[in-house]
Amino acid sequence: MTAPGTTVELRGLTKSYDGTQVVADLNLVVRPGSLTALLGPSGCGKTTTLKVVAGLLDADAGDVLFDGRSVLSLRAEQRPVAMVFQKPLLFPHLSLGDNVGFGLRMRKVPKKERVERVERALELVRLQDLASRRVGEVSGGQEQRVALARALVTEPSVLLLDEPFSALDASLRGEVRDLVRGLQQELGVTTLFVTHDQEEAVAMSDDIALLLEGKVEQSGPPRDFYAAPASMKVARFFGGRNELTAIVREGTVHSALGQWATSRPDGDAVLTVRPEAVVLASEGLPATVLEARFLGTHVAVTVELADGSRLQLHAPPSVTLPSHVHLSVDPAATTLLER
Amino acid sequence: MLFLGGLGLGVAQSFGYLPFLPGWHWSLDAYSGLLDDKAVRQSFVLTFRIAFLSTGLAVVVGVGGALLIRSTRRGKRLLSALFQSTLPVPHVVGALAMLLLLSQGGTLSRLTNAVGLTHGSQGFPELAGDRFGWAILAEYVWKEAPFIGVVVLSALSSGVADLEDAARTLGAGPAARLRHVVVPLITPGVLATSILVFAYSFGSYEVPYLLGRPYPATLPVVAYQYYTDVDLNARPVAMAICVVIAVLIASLVALYMLLAERFVRRTA
Numbered sequence: 001m002t003a004p005g006t007t008v009e010l011r012g013l014t015k016s017y018d019g020t021q022v023v024a025d026l027n028l029v030v031r032p033g034s035l036t037a038l039l040g041p042s043g044c045g046k047t048t049t050l051k052v053v054a055g056l057l058d059a060d061a062g063d064v065l066f067d068g069r070s071v072l073s074l075r076a077e078q079r080p081v082a083m084v085f086q087k088p089l090l091f092p093h094l095s096l097g098d099n100v101g102f103g104l105r106m107r108k109v110p111k112k113e114r115v116e117r118v119e120r121a122l123e124l125v126r127l128q129d130l131a132s133r134r135v136g137e138v139s140g141g142q143e144q145r146v147a148l149a150r151a152l153v154t155e156p157s158v159l160l161l162d163e164p165f166s167a168l169d170a171s172l173r174g175e176v177r178d179l180v181r182g183l184q185q186e187l188g189v190t191t192l193f194v195t196h197d198q199e200e201a202v203a204m205s206d207d208i209a210l211l212l213e214g215k216v217e218q219s220g221p222p223r224d225f226y227a228a229p230a231s232m233k234v235a236r237f238f239g240g241r242n243e244l245t246a247i248v249r250e251g252t253v254h255s256a257l258g259q260w261a262t263s264r265p266d267g268d269a270v271l272t273v274r275p276e277a278v279v280l281a282s283e284g285l286p287a288t289v290l291e292a293r294f295l296g297t298h299v300a301v302t303v304e305l306a307d308g309s310r311l312q313l314h315a316p317p318s319v320t321l322p323s324h325v326h327l328s329v330d331p332a333a334t335t336l337l338e339r
Numbered sequence: 340m341l342f343l344g345g346l347g348l349g350v351a352q353s354f355g356y357l358p359f360l361p362g363w364h365w366s367l368d369a370y371s372g373l374l375d376d377k378a379v380r381q382s383f384v385l386t387f388r389i390a391f392l393s394t395g396l397a398v399v400v401g402v403g404g405a406l407l408i409r410s411t412r413r414g415k416r417l418l419s420a421l422f423q424s425t426l427p428v429p430h431v432v433g434a435l436a437m438l439l440l441l442s443q444g445g446t447l448s449r450l451t452n453a454v455g456l457t458h459g460s461q462g463f464p465e466l467a468g469d470r471f472g473w474a475i476l477a478e479y480v481w482k483e484a485p486f487i488g489v490v491v492l493s494a495l496s497s498g499v500a501d502l503e504d505a506a507r508t509l510g511a512g513p514a515a516r517l518r519h520v521v522v523p524l525i526t527p528g529v530l531a532t533s534i535l536v537f538a539y540s541f542g543s544y545e546v547p548y549l550l551g552r553p554y555p556a557t558l559p560v561v562a563y564q565y566y567t568d569v570d571l572n573a574r575p576v577a578m579a580i581c582v583v584i585a586v587l588i589a590s591l592v593a594l595y596m597l598l599a600e601r602f603v604r605r606t607a
Contacts, residue, residue: 056504076507077515083508089501093523102519103509154509 005033006066006080006157006190008053013062015048022048024214026062030207033188035181037201040211041237046194049211050160053192055079066157077106082151083160086167088143090135096146097122097131103154121153122146124183141172148180152187159184159191165200177204198238210234226274232337235272242278242311246271246336253336256305257285260331270337275300277333278313284328287311289321303327346585353578360571369575379580381555389472389557390541393479394533400480401487402529406521408488409495419492423485430482434549437478441466467550474550475557483536490528499524527598534595538588558584 008030015023023045030036038046051057053064055076063070071079082103090099101118109117122128125145130138138146144164151159161180165173181204184191195201201208202222209219217237218230229235235243246255246269253262255271287303290310298314303325305311315321348356353370357363373379408419425433440446448463457463467474499521503511506520540546544559551557556564558580565577 054508056507075512076504077510077512079508081508083505085501085505087501089505091502091506091520091523102506102511106506106510106515106519150509160508 005188007032007068008158008190008192009063009065009068010049010053011063011065013049013052013064014060015045015052015057016060022214023052023059026211026214026216028209028216028219030190030192032190034206035184035191035193035204036207036209037205038192038194038211039198039201039208040196042196044211045214046196046211047162050083050162050192050194053158054081054083054160080157081160082154082156082158083162084144084147084151084164086163088140088147090143090146090150092135094135095131096127096133096135096138099135099146100131100150100153102150107154117153118149121149124152125149125179139172141168141176144168144176145179148176148183152183152189156189159189161191161193163194163196166195166197180204210237212237227335229272229335229337232270232272232339235335235337240312241272241274244271244273244309244311248336256307256309257329257334258331262336264336268339270339271334272337273311273329273334275312275314277330278311279328280313280315280319281326281328284326287325287327289323289325292321349578350582353575353582355575357571357574366575369579372576373579373583376576378554378556378561379558379576382558382561385472385555386541386557389475389479389547390537393476393483393540394537396476396480397483397487397536398529398533400484402491402525404484405488405491405495405525406517408492422488425482425485426489428482430478430543431545431549433478433482434546437474437481437550438467441474441477442468468552470552470555472547472551472557475547478546478550479536479540483539487529487532487536490532491525494525494528495521527601531595531599534591534598538591538595542584542588 010026010028013023013026014021022043026045026049028036038049040046048057052059055071055074055078059072064072066080090096091102094102097118100121101114104114104117118131119128122131125148127138127142127145127149130142130146135143144167148164164180165177168176177200193201193205202225205222207220208222208225210217210225212233218225218234225234225238229238229241235241244255244257246253248254248262248264248266248269250266251261251263252259253264253269253271257271257273285305287305289301289303291302292315293300294317296317298317299319299321301313301315301321303311303313311327313327355364355366355368404422408415408422411418428436438445442448443460443463443465445467448457448460451457451463452459466477502520502524503516506516511519542559543557544563547557547560548563551560553560553564562577562580562584565573565580568574568577
């Protein structure tokens, strides 16, 4: 299946519950055939957004477009979407095979075709032998795979995943995650994936949309969130960055790391830099080592600069650290952000 | 022990054990005589009809009420409380209330009389003490529908709403969700409770005694009539009727336990 995929666009989506705005003027374009993560802390409105796309919730304002056409007038059962929830939510009175076939039955697919498609879908999730089993007779991971097969069998234009791995054990999570990503790429179905786990989002997605307080704070490929966070909020959500006070004056940024040209306007700012971008050098910025912790693949070192500000850096695991070191930082690896 | 002793004595009496009568002997006469007894035959028909109708109506009203309560947004708790308010009321009280409401001299009769719908108490249809058993039916449904409703409401707890959401994303409209998700999920509970309702309405004495007529009467009432007969030889017949009722109800309860067990296993 190499369908070109559906473009999903959210325009000015707004939703309140009891006077509290959960989603506030949210805009997002999901590229056709991509897997886009809606990443954010709990309560940021990501599940609400997903349910609005599915049609399970009505937005107060805004629009949801599939390939440029609004789907707001379609009820959930009429939209070309399929959803996998946190829990498998299999129908307990049906066998696993009948669960997978449910969507086809609702769409009045003839029985013969239904049986074939259910079989194929179960093969996709590698559960072809379990069609006649009942819910509760298989493991949680297997149930979630059945739920995935149940969603995929209807050949949806848009696949919605609401933290589908969060209820699984860590060992199963990786397995099901790989399966989902593999199938998504194979089928080329546009997928919107809700998660609060940044590692999961980074590992799985083509694009990430970081939702904070009901808005898309930044969207783009995962790499951008590390290389060029758009704001302090993004930098803090992804964490691990060093923050140094800086000031911009007449096109030059001044900080404990030195000074260089910038295009940012004058004023107070925060200079952020990832620990990996700070390297030990034979000469350069002098610093005092405060703490060094061996973490297997690297040594996490905390140093104090001349002006008293502190920095985290990653040193190679074989290094022997003197108490005084010199550092070198590539200005291109730093990001200057508004306070 | 005392209970079992009473039960044993009852069974023994149904087989003719009457040591206080001269010339008593073991026999099946009481049982074989049941089918020839016109009062008992009519009573069988009446009792089954009332039990079936009241169970069926209680299921319809109970399930319908529960679904209605679930779909309401405002005043849900009030509605639910009203619906379940008959649960703690004893059947005797319910029966007396029905008598006051539905009899020809009752509240409803006076109301229709006052607005000119009927003329005099005789103009009001005979609902209590009638041949059909309208008031008995009304009492059973009034009391048992909420019982079924409570079971349905608990079966329709939050988890079912999630399953319905899943069904919606799979293309199931409101009717399909009712048929393929809600009904299958509440069926085991409804089946089990309706068997209990049937057993109660089949074996209850006080409600048909208060709201029915002496002839034709339901089985428990007929049994009591025979029990209090001046002719002590009628005693085995009374006991035989009781044994038949007990056996029927016992088999129903056995069926119920079988179903309940299957239900528990399925949802575990």
